Amino acid sequence: MKSPLLAFLVVLALTLTAPLHAATPATTAFVNVSVLPMDTERVLKNQTVVITGDRIVRLGDSGTTTIPADARKIDGTGKFLMPGLGEMHGHNPPLGSSPEYIRQIFFLFVANGVTTFRGMQGWPGQLELRDLVNSGAITGPTLYLAGPAFTGNGPAATRSPAAAEARVREQKAEGWDLLKVLPGLKRDVYDAMAKTADEVGIRFSGHVPADVGLVHAIERRQETVDHLDGTIEYLGAETAPVDAAKLAAMVKLLRDSGTLMVPTMPLWETIIGSADLAPMLAYPELRYMPRAEVERWKTGYERRLADPKFSAARARQIAANRKIVLKALADGGVTILFGTDAPQQFSVPGFSVVREMQANVAAGLTPYQVLQSATKNVGDYLKAKDTFGLVAPGHRADLLLLDANPLQAIGHIEQRAGVMLRGRWLPESELQAGLAQIAAAQAAPK
Numbered sequence: 001m002k003s004p005l006l007a008f009l010v011v012l013a014l015t016l017t018a019p020l021h022a023a024t025p026a027t028t029a030f031v032n033v034s035v036l037p038m039d040t041e042r043v044l045k046n047q048t049v050v051i052t053g054d055r056i057v058r059l060g061d062s063g064t065t066t067i068p069a070d071a072r073k074i075d076g077t078g079k080f081l082m083p084g085l086g087e088m089h090g091h092n093p094p095l096g097s098s099p100e101y102i103r104q105i106f107f108l109f110v111a112n113g114v115t116t117f118r119g120m121q122g123w124p125g126q127l128e129l130r131d132l133v134n135s136g137a138i139t140g141p142t143l144y145l146a147g148p149a150f151t152g153n154g155p156a157a158t159r160s161p162a163a164a165e166a167r168v169r170e171q172k173a174e175g176w177d178l179l180k181v182l183p184g185l186k187r188d189v190y191d192a193m194a195k196t197a198d199e200v201g202i203r204f205s206g207h208v209p210a211d212v213g214l215v216h217a218i219e220r221r222q223e224t225v226d227h228l229d230g231t232i233e234y235l236g237a238e239t240a241p242v243d244a245a246k247l248a249a250m251v252k253l254l255r256d257s258g259t260l261m262v263p264t265m266p267l268w269e270t271i272i273g274s275a276d277l278a279p280m281l282a283y284p285e286l287r288y289m290p291r292a293e294v295e296r297w298k299t300g301y302e303r304r305l306a307d308p309k310f311s312a313a314r315a316r317q318i319a320a321n322r323k324i325v326l327k328a329l330a331d332g333g334v335t336i337l338f339g340t341d342a343p344q345q346f347s348v349p350g351f352s353v354v355r356e357m358q359a360n361v362a363a364g365l366t367p368y369q370v371l372q373s374a375t376k377n378v379g380d381y382l383k384a385k386d387t388f389g390l391v392a393p394g395h396r397a398d399l400l401l402l403d404a405n406p407l408q409a410i411g412h413i414e415q416r417a418g419v420m421l422r423g424r425w426l427p428e429s430e431l432q433a434g435l436a437q438i439a440a441a442q443a444a445p446k
């Protein structure tokens with residue numbers, strides 16, 4: 001045992017999930033199902049999809065596709081099978097969180113069809129957590145984790161180029177999947193991070209610090225720009241409408257450089273203060289979060305709006321312009337990666353997915369563009385790590401079975417019949433039972 005946390009988590013994990021694992025057969029077949037492979041916008045009717053272990057091994061017409069005799073069959077009549085979803089800007093719970101809270105957070109994602117998670121809140125010692133989740137000992141999406149952030153603010157700030165270089169080498173050696181950039185980083189420190197990252201072979205993602213700016217971040221090949229950070233600043237569109245020529249130039253820069261964009265639209269409305277508090281306080285999914293946490297979200301939001309420097313008109317202008325930016329990016333050939341920035345500030349793990357998808361559609365994206373950002377684009381982005389993101393042979397068996405076609409209406413993403421996580425089938429009844437348990441635990445007096 002390398003740490004007390006690990007020991008604790010192992011015990012927790014074994015007691016909670018061992019019986020489920022024992023019951024999982026080697027081969028499962030979805031029969032007579034409509035498949036959204038997500039390589040292009042199409043629906044394949046009357047398909048059989050065979051899964052062995054954690055892989056999709058066969059996909060074909062139900063009339064002609066053979067199924068091993070000992071396979072468990074899942075009737076897909078009237079249902080739609082698509083790849084599981086990626087949360088590309090998630091927050092993994094900090095070290096010191098209770099094992100129960102950690103288990104709850106990852107379960108909430110899975111219960112909403114999230115099967116891949118990029119953790120953008122790195123905490124020391126969490127590589128062990130990644131192993132526990134990815135091995136199935138804790139039920140959770142497959143984790144890819146950024147290391148502890150590079151920030152210019154607070155006690156953990158990376159203040160010098162030399163410190164940045166050392167930190168990159170350390171995180172690469174430890175085995176983190178990527179580096180996370182937070183605001184406040186000075187340009188010379190950012191450049192030292194970028195240069196060392198190129199040398200050792202690791203990528204960096206996240207915010208665009210003000211001292212760096214979008215153009216320089218692109219030049220230094222920041223892999224993903226999260227929250228559309230730096231775009232409104234580039235356009236000078238904080239208090240004015242978006243200039244069409246500047247927008248076209250920015251889209252071209254981002255497309256040509258292959259920079260990936262993570263929108264996190266509803267969360268950003270909370271951050272900038274353009275969201276309405278009352279409807280957020282009425283979100284039914286708040287029952288899955290600790291009461292004290294929701295109270296912090298509420299008071300934090302009220303404090304933001306009470307700040308004398310806060311301007312509601314400015315916040316609304318930025319929110320409106322962000323929608324224009326997102327639509328232009330998606331239609332202009334820039335790759336969008338789906339992310340919701342949960343859990344934090346009314347972004348409840350998993351439940352934030354449908355809100356983000358609705359917001360993307362409200363900005364003018366088609367359901368297919370949104371679903372692709374959460375499936376194919378995620379698999380393409382992480383293709384060096386594993387093969388997943390499509391319903392296709394060889395892909396990791398992360399699947400979402402729905403009662404209605406999400407290409408017709410994005411809200412259908414919530415009409416689940418079940419989730420397959422690395423080949424493990426979780427029917428909706430089991431997911432709902434798990435959700436009810438979490439709600440009951442949060443409602444219990446502490």
Ligand SMILES: [Zn+2]
Pocket residue numbers: 089090091120341
């Ligand atoms: Zn975040």
